């Protein structure tokens with residue numbers, strides 16, 4: 001019988017599936033429901049120094065082919081999430097700790113947040129979110145290559161724990177090349193491709209209106225809409241980054257087949273956002289089952305048999 005077990009950052013996970021930061025991870029109840037689920041891992045909502053209310057509602061809407069959101073980084077503050085993960089570390093020492101996600105409003109706050117984690121007992125993996133598209137007046141860090149370079153240079157002066165970065169989608173080979181050459185300079189554990197496709201617009205034709213309140217209806221797009229872009233970014237960075245920088249694939253995963261496609265492009269772990277929001281944590285059982293069926297049909301024993309082995313046309 002094939003196995004979905006994966007090794008990531010020197011730890012074993014029973015399967016590659018986890019939530020995308022932001023979904024099912026705002027409160028301790030959300031996080032406990034992730035812990036009880038069949039996900040292989042889970043991650044907290046991106047934290048800022050203090051709690052944030054975020055943008056006015058409505059700010060998240062499910063639409064036929066995915067979702068649109070402009071949450072604006074609402075969260076309970078880093079101490080809330082750090083207390084949760086440290087408590088779990090103490091109560092379940094044999095388990096992999098949850099991932100911690102942070103998203104400062106600027107380079108100074110990112111440094112401050114990562115110093116708090118560095119100085120704590122946290123022994124898990126940290127995700128630095130460089131790609132929130134929804135804070136008015138705050139352009140996405142990762143679309144500013146110089147700022148990204150400067151941030152990572154500062155971070156790796158002091159941060160020694162496993163660190164990944166959450167990236168927005170890129171759409172140009174020059175950008176893949178330039179970003180990859182920056183990322184390859186640093187001892188990153190992984191890059192997570194992709195965050196929502198920023199500043200899309202969804203219209204309610206009957207009302208002749210946008211559907212979310214912030215930013216005149218502009219919001220990050222997730223779900224089926226973005227799978228081709230997500231797969232391309234996973235593949236682009238898998239083929240450009242040195243092999244000790246792993247890839248987390250995020251975007252458009254709704255079925256075992258979608259999961260298989262991300263793995264074929266080179267992803268090691270897989271995050272689910274929009275579809276998890278729609279379906280709830282039962283999705284992990286379903287996608288694990290569907291993915292195992294694909295491995296069986298294809299005669300694969302483990303994910304290592306095919307990860308990254310997407311064929312080009314020669």
Ligand SMILES: O=C1NC(=O)NC(C(=O)O)N1
Pocket residue numbers: 022046069070071072073074129131132133134135195196220
């Ligand atoms: O990084 C983020 N991506 C999103 O799509 N939304 C959230 C948010 O707005 O908080 N943050």
